[in-house]
Amino acid sequence: CNCNEKGVVTNECNENGQCNCKPNYVGQACDQCAPGFYKYPECLHCKCDTRGTLGGSNACDSTTGQCKCKPFVTGRKCDQCVDGTFALQDHNPFGCQR
Structure with missing residues (x-):
């Protein structure tokens, strides 16, 4: 096996070489974030x-x-309206209203 120790539950793999990844890791060697x-x-x-x-x-x-983010939304988490807009709503395709 060539498993990445940071992302595996155990340092073992199956017959195809797929390592046993922790829940938030993916990839054959568990070397990427899910x-x-x-x-x-x-x-x-x-x-x-x-x-x-x-x-x-x-x-x-x-x-x-x-x-x-939607067009009128900003922030790393897309949780803020851009300047000049308000009322962040899931059903609004622009995210916020002008």
């Missing part, structure tokens, strides 16, 4: 505010943790 997590090897939870993300996604940039 979707919804960032900053390998810590693999921190993105904590995106789904009211402000495109498609209600909880995915973020794997390095910076920046969530994918």
